[in-house]
Amino acid sequence: MTRTVSHVVIATFASVCAGAGLAAGTATAEPAMYALPACYGAGAPPVERPDQVIIQTCADGSKELTHLAWTSWGPAGAEGTGTYSYRVCEPNCAAGYQVSFQAVIHADEPQPATVDSKCPANTSFYDNLVIAFPDRVPDDTVNMRYRGLPAVLYSTVGDPAGPTSLGKVTC
Secondary structure, eight states: OHHHHHHHHHHHHHHHHHHTTOBTTBOOSOOOEEEOSOOOBTTBOOOSSOSOEEOSOTTTTOEEEEEEEEEEEETTEEEEEEEEEEEEOSSOTTTOEEEEEEEEEEEEEEEEOOGGGTSOTTEEEEEEEEEEOSSOOOSSOOOEEETTEEEEEEESSSOTTSTTBOOOOOO
16 A cells, blocks of 8 residues: 555656656756847747847838847847948938948846737847947937947836837837
């Protein structure tokens, strides 16, 4: 009888662990994916270490980071370089032109995706995106310095109508 009970207890414990996705000696949590606060949708899901993203003006794609190369990426933040460009709407946006600037990119303070964002559950998005300019400075809203360089701090927190707000990330 004792033997049967111990088999039942062991079998029940194994069933509970398997049902919870646990196995002896293995971790069950999916590894977190870190992503930039950018424009995402069904055809453009978030990815780690992207080589290009559209930020802030998702409807017209006029602000973007391209030719991205990353030196670090993870829970402590991301560091990289690339090209920052945006559309100058003169005389209007349809007839406007694109200007580009070399950029140093820093992102930090990752936060888990919210349930209502429709983003993958294992995704964390960096709250802050700093774009610094080592050469020429755009006629954009430079609002800080990063490593001694003029920079723009874009953020998902704060006034959603502000000029450097990235708003709430959705997929």
